[in-house]
Amino acid sequence: DVKVTQSSRYLVKRTGEKVFLECVQDMDHENMFWYRQDPGLGLRLIYFSYDVKMKEKGDIPEGYSVSREKKERFSLILESASTNQTSMYLCASASPQGIRNTIYFGEGSWLTVV
Amino acid sequence: AQSVTQLDSHVSVSEGTPVLLRCNYSSSYSPSLFWYVQHPNKGLQLLLKYTSAATLVKGINGFEAEFKKSETSFHLTKPSAHMSDAAEYFCVVEGSSNTGKLIFGQGTTLQVKP
Numbered sequence: 533d534v535k536v537t538q539s540s541r542y543l544v545k546r547t548g549e550k551v552f553l554e555c556v557q558d559m560d561h562e563n564m565f566w567y568r569q570d571p572g573l574g575l576r577l578i579y580f581s582y583d584v585k586m587k588e589k590g591d592i593p594e595g596y597s598v599s600r601e602k603k604e605r606f607s608l609i610l611e612s613a614s615t616n617q618t619s620m621y622l623c624a625s626a627s628p629q630g631i632r633n634t635i636y637f638g639e640g641s642w643l644t645v646v
Numbered sequence: 647a648q649s650v651t652q653l654d655s656h657v658s659v660s661e662g663t664p665v666l667l668r669c670n671y672s673s674s675y676s677p678s679l680f681w682y683v684q685h686p687n688k689g690l691q692l693l694l695k696y697t698s699a700a701t702l703v704k705g706i707n708g709f710e711a712e713f714k715k716s717e718t719s720f721h722l723t724k725p726s727a728h729m730s731d732a733a734e735y736f737c738v739v740e741g742s743s744n745t746g747k748l749i750f751g752q753g754t755t756l757q758v759k760p
Contacts, residue, residue: 536689565747572655574736574750575690590747622689635748637682639689 535559538623538638545645551610553641555623561636562627564606566590566598569620569640578621581606613645648673650739652751660759665709665724667754669737672718678740679720680748681711685733693735696720707731732758 536557545551557564563582567575567590577590581600595617599607606625610617620642626635653668671679681693694705701713711722720737735754741747 567750572752574752575748576750577741577747580747634692634695637689637691639687 536623536625536636536638538621538641540641541639542642543644545610545613545643547614547645549610549613549645551613551643551645553608553610553621553623553643555606555608555625555638556604557606557623557625557636558604559625559627559636560603561625562603563625564600565624565626565635566596566606566608567622567624568592569622575622578608610643613643615645617643618645619643648677648739648741648749650679650737650749650751652735652737652754654754655752656755656757658757658759659727661729662726665722665727665731665756667722667735667737667756669720669722669751670718671720671737671739673739676715679711679713680738681705681709681720681722682736682738683733684736684753690736693722727756727758729758729760732756 539554565580566578569575576592578596579598581587597609620640622640623638624635649672651670679696682690683693684690693709694703696703696713704710709724737751738748741749
C-alpha cells in the first residue's frame with residue numbers, strides 16, 4: 533500500500549512562530565504537493581516539487597516556502613505563522629506520469645495559529 | 647485555464663435512495679477528471695477517474711460518473727445511498743497535462759439520513 537505520511541496531525545502555534553510541516557512518501561514518487569483546505573474553497577495548491585531540490589509555486593504560495601532535500605520528503609515551512617494560516621494542510625505525491633496514475637494524499641495536518 | 651464547479655454545497659438523501667452530485671468543468675483541452683471522497687478527519691481517497699477512455703466510469707463503493715463533453719459535466723451518481731457514504735466529495739480536474747497538478751471544486755457535503 534502506498535503511504536503518504538504527515539507526521540504532525542494536530543498543531544497549535546503562536547503568531548510569528550516558524551512552523552514546519554513534514555511529509556514523507558514511500559513510493560519513490562518524483563512529484564509531491566502541498567495543498568491547503570478551507571471550508572467552501574476546496575483544496576488550493578501552495579507549492580509542488582517535481583524532483584529533489586526543484587519546486588514551483590502553486591496558486592497561493594504567499595507566506596509559505598518548501599524544502600525537498602530528499603526524494604521521499606517534502607516540507608512546508610511557515611516562516612512567520614499568522615492567524616490566517618489556520619487551516620488543514622494536505623500533502624500528496626504522484627509518479628511522473630502524474631494524472632495517468634493516481635495521486636495519493638496524506639491524512640492532513642490541522643494547524644491552528646493563535 | 648481549467649476550472650471546476652460543484653453545483654451543490656450540500657446534498658441530503660435518505661438511505662437507500664439515489665445519490666446525484668453535480669459537477670461542471672471548464673478546460674481548454676480534453677481533461678482528466680476525478681472524484682475524491684473525504685471522510686471526517688481523513689485524507690482524500692480516489693473514487694474514480696476519467697482519462698479519455700470510456701465516458702461512463704465506474705468507481706469504488708458503487709459510485710459511477712459520466713463524462714459529457716457537450717454539457718461539460720461529470721456528475722457522480724450512486725443508485726442507493728448507504729450511511730457510510732456520508733462524507734465530503736470533491737470534483738477535480740487536471741490542472742496541466744501530466745504534472746499531477748489538480749484543481750479542486752469547492753466540495754459537496756453528502757448527508758445520508760436513516
